Amino acid sequence: MRADVQRFGLIDPGDVTGLRNAIERGSIKPREIVAVIGKTHGNGLVNDYTRGYLMMSLSQLIGGHTGGSAQSVCERVPFIFSGGVEGVLSPHYAVFTVSPDEGKADGQSLAVGVAFTPPLLPEDVGRQKQIDLTAAAVAEAMSRAGIASAADVHFVQVKGPAFTLADIVEAGGRGRSCATDNSGKLMAFGRAASALGVAKTLGEIDPARADESAVLKDFDAYSSVASVSAGVEIRTNEVVVVGTSASWTGPLTIGHASMSDPLDIGSVVQLARDLGFTAEPQIPTHQAARVRAAFVKCEAPRDGMVRGKAHTMLNDGDMDQQRHIRGAVGAIVASVLNDTALFVSGGAEHQGPDKGGMIAVIAEKPGAGAADAR
Amino acid sequence: MRADVQRFGLIDPGDVTGLRNAIERGSIKPREIVAVIGKTHGNGLVNDYTRGYLMMSLSQLIGGHTGGSAQSVCERVPFIFSGGVEGVLSPHYAVFTVSPDEGKADGQSLAVGVAFTPPLLPEDVGRQKQIDLTAAAVAEAMSRAGIASAADVHFVQVKGPAFTLADIVEAGGRGRSCATDNSGKLMAFGRAASALGVAKTLGEIDPARADESAVLKDFDAYSSVASVSAGVEIRTNEVVVVGTSASWTGPLTIGHASMSDPLDIGSVVQLARDLGFTAEPQIPTHQAARVRAAFVKCEAPRDGMVRGKAHTMLNDGDMDQQRHIRGAVGAIVASVLNDTALFVSGGAEHQGPDKGGMIAVIAEKPGAGAADAR
Amino acid sequence: MRADVQRFGLIDPGDVTGLRNAIERGSIKPREIVAVIGKTHGNGLVNDYTRGYLMMSLSQLIGGHTGGSAQSVCERVPFIFSGGVEGVLSPHYAVFTVSPDEGKADGQSLAVGVAFTPPLLPEDVGRQKQIDLTAAAVAEAMSRAGIASAADVHFVQVKGPAFTLADIVEAGGRGRSCATDNSGKLMAFGRAASALGVAKTLGEIDPARADESAVLKDFDAYSSVASVSAGVEIRTNEVVVVGTSASWTGPLTIGHASMSDPLDIGSVVQLARDLGFTAEPQIPTHQAARVRAAFVKCEAPRDGMVRGKAHTMLNDGDMDQQRHIRGAVGAIVASVLNDTALFVSGGAEHQGPDKGGMIAVIAEKPGAGAADAR
């Protein structure tokens, strides 16, 4: 098998020109699409409808080509969109495809697998059920990707459900208590539980720590490759596992790094160099086309400090902390990668070290020479 | 003469503990304070009252020690505050002092001079009058600083008046038309005209281009050392010229660079290296204490693009473009300087190249060994 | 002919359950839908994508029933959505249908007609072309509605195109200058020009005043029945004329009033009484079901004052003036009508008297007894 990743800019969340053109010119076969991950224009919070809008737009486009309904496309393909392109960031979506390839494998190449949990109710979010179902879905996706070792997994993207106040109230009416009655905070619970599920399956933490009691409490328990978002437009946890495998072919590879705090530019530069780029500290323009996609999780440090000085992100009533931190860390990563179409997502609970987060970059292998083919 | 710069963190805009303690322990003599430049907690837009609050707090503290009224302190000392500490940025203020020094000068050292224009009315903002009065004030401040050559000027901070809608309406009632009836846009006019005034005096542009007709139009006309803010709390243009001079002494120096666009991290790294830091790309912690203050201007590119990809800053109705760009560029600079107490200000009209901006850093000379004295 | 109006609540902009159920139970025939007007969850500004999302959702639902593509539905049916449900307001959409009715007319009944202008470019917005094309479309819609006299027109809803910064830049690239290079301000120009077009056709102003030079300047020139919105999701001016006619049948009627300023609750109460409600000042719950839809335009007074005291709406950098004024005037109207599913739209340039705006209410005629049929 051979995995490919193509990124398209997004004028507005109803605009699917990029993928449509790629399909029409034959560079993407709709049936080979296995996942789409992207950043949309909204605020990334509960009332962000740009994610659902893009999901509707893309699923209809793909369904129109593959013959199924938009609904059936959504049941097969994870559409994982995160809102919020603060600062220099640019709205876009990355389309993952898997095609048969009879060529001979040459070392490790990019490998992708997907899986879904059963539907989750508001009262399941942040609870043991979400941890365990996510852990199982990660194992299933790894197996589908043919990735044998957890060490070869570099990125696990999870998208789980968010619920509005009305949903939380409705759960209460059924006699079920949610982890919190604050809809934004419930998104954090969901991200946290899902990340613990990833960490459990990949052996990053002792399985006993992947416990409901650790959610949003034991921040030393984390996954260094998990990236979790939540949105009102879905009801299951969708899981995309990305790594490398010697049984896959193609010009792409992936690497990842932990960021120890929002200013940890050194880890980003080192990752770029590990992937064969000349980053001094910025990847030069002629190399930058080799970057196929990048995924970043980050958070506003809970103790109110960055490098010993106070930040204001957690006291700001006008601008959510996630908009602050995405804009800041996104700019730092963009300044290294020389690329602004980055998937940067706030809320890194149990995703990378506390205060920091993670970054994964999919790139063409040095000398693979595919960049100019696009 | 000998110039010093000390920075203090700011818990809230009424908190002047840092300066009070410095005065009480004798490390700052109140009468030697010649300027204060800082970043406060507000949004940096018209309805940002944190600037006025800090000005009131500091002028009373200083007045209490020097004997004059707060008002008289404000007439002598420019208090230049810019609101907006998005992302990793940290609220703070830098106190500039000048003291007699009979020591022998050893090469170039930091030199500072200040001046004020007469009061400006709403209808003067963005007009020839503001250009010319600012140009004259820059010349006056240079002269006071004893800086002979424009090449030795590395930073000119200007703070001019902002006006609310009520002020603009009032001007109309007097039969005077303002450059625009939008209060936020009028701030941009004022920054632009002031920057052209700086560029004229420093010989950065042909004097004929420092014309009202160039304001917010001829963006190739700019100053590479001007940084201009506006706020409702003042009525004159306050000017602080900072450079180096062989007739001053002390351990400090200053350098500056143009940033060609928001991702121009290379210029920041190069400036750090020029100042003697090991920036790979981040200044290591043990060197970072040598940074005394840093000043950055930046802007959201007007053509809606960063490195060929669309940004959303200028279409966002929820979060002002200045909050976006300050958070982004501030984070990039912080990641290099290993410091978050940076003066980062949006609205770089005619301040640095179009799309980009400027950065100036005041630091201890390498080996000056003063960092540990604080 | 017989016109009907049914309103449906909106969980999110992809939710069309209300209309789907109505179609499935036969209370709405999809081919009889002539217009949909609604309020969505977004901010109502340039980056509000909830309008386009709902348009896509509804046009696909209708197209699925009538056989055409979503695109063809949009070319036939105006979908006029305005974002922003601040405060007590509730997201919803009102579906206008017209059905043949061989019954005998009994006095004046609700009459509806629609029309579209040709596509408009960014440089056409706020210009004479938009005034004149809108004026012509209003005449065409009146004719289709069979409304003979302008005095019988109580509401003209217009939705015109908004353009992003990228569109404005693109126009500049073609050598065409837009009325402003600020995307939000361009929406205001478009609303203003469209309103002047309405006023011209209805004879509310001397035709000579419906001139480009009056746009956003001559605020004494206004239409008392025009309500204009703008959004990035459309490219023509869509026009819906609503009034009464003796040649139509059915239980519905419509009335309108001018509001002289944001606090003019008296006009709202009087309109409710004119429509047969007991408003003391609030319509009692048992009568409130007779309200079928209500449309309000309002604005933050440009002189910064409401009843002689300063408001802060025009100086607020955190929250757009439109969010302020919609929340305020919407609440006042809701408190009288005992209904929160109101179409309240900011930006009342030339729509109702300066400082104020307009209100139109569609209701069952007293004693028509249809309320309980729904």
Next chain:
Amino acid sequence: MRADVQRFGLIDPGDVTGLRNAIERGSIKPREIVAVIGKTHGNGLVNDYTRGYLMMSLSQLIGGHTGGSAQSVCERVPFIFSGGVEGVLSPHYAVFTVSPDEGKADGQSLAVGVAFTPPLLPEDVGRQKQIDLTAAAVAEAMSRAGIASAADVHFVQVKGPAFTLADIVEAGGRGRSCATDNSGKLMAFGRAASALGVAKTLGEIDPARADESAVLKDFDAYSSVASVSAGVEIRTNEVVVVGTSASWTGPLTIGHASMSDPLDIGSVVQLARDLGFTAEPQIPTHQAARVRAAFVKCEAPRDGMVRGKAHTMLNDGDMDQQRHIRGAVGAIVASVLNDTALFVSGGAEHQGPDKGGMIAVIAEKPGAGAADAR
């Protein structure tokens, strides 16, 4: 004794022209000021520094006249400022004075008393300690006001401390757990506990219900006259009790009403009529000068519904729920009182019935004829 209340508009939070002029022309004697209650320009959330700014400005003005330091004025006079003047609301402050009066009392007149609790720590907020200390302070203030019966108390304004994230973290460092680690939510805990304290002292609830366990849970336990705000600028609960007493003189009186939900305009109209105004529904302009001050508490209904239809206030990530509800309820009250300088505060936990809130109006008695004296 004789109580007076004078209101002044506020250009910015450093502007105290109104009170200064009143002092200079002798209409207010600085030593007779017993409390100041006002609305400032900020967002009313944790990062609102306009409250502290106005407190500093006013305390210095008063201290300059009475001889004490600003600090000593703050220890004697409660300065209770709430941020947020959304929509039509106007920034202002109401100055309460008490002067000796040897005149003969003529029925009930306005009576005022103040008290302070000891300082509260972050971990005290929302806890039994805050309930009990507030209850004691209310009793003390009533006693000072000479109000014998709880039935004569119409308004109890409390302002308590808010704490930033840094304060909460610091408490944790001392081994003390706060009621929540969310700084905004902690403000809600403080308002709730304080309101229960008021209700206890006034006998509005069984004393057993004024228990920590009821805070933000037992919403049937409430005070119909309590209005509580919180801000980072103070450290104690400041209490102002306002009612009527036969042992006071003067032209003023006060009334109050509960609002059952945000649309309960009927209660506002009835209160206006009870105070002798002709409200049909709006107080006519010639009577409106008799309104001396008005105080409103309101909240976004927790179940997400207003009159059976969904509101969006609790799901909005761009605009805080308090900004939504203040703008809405403030406009409704303003439309009745014909006055926009209203103290409208969100967060009505245990202050008035659940979903609703309270309103108190200080006005000249009908025929008292003082309005034109100002």
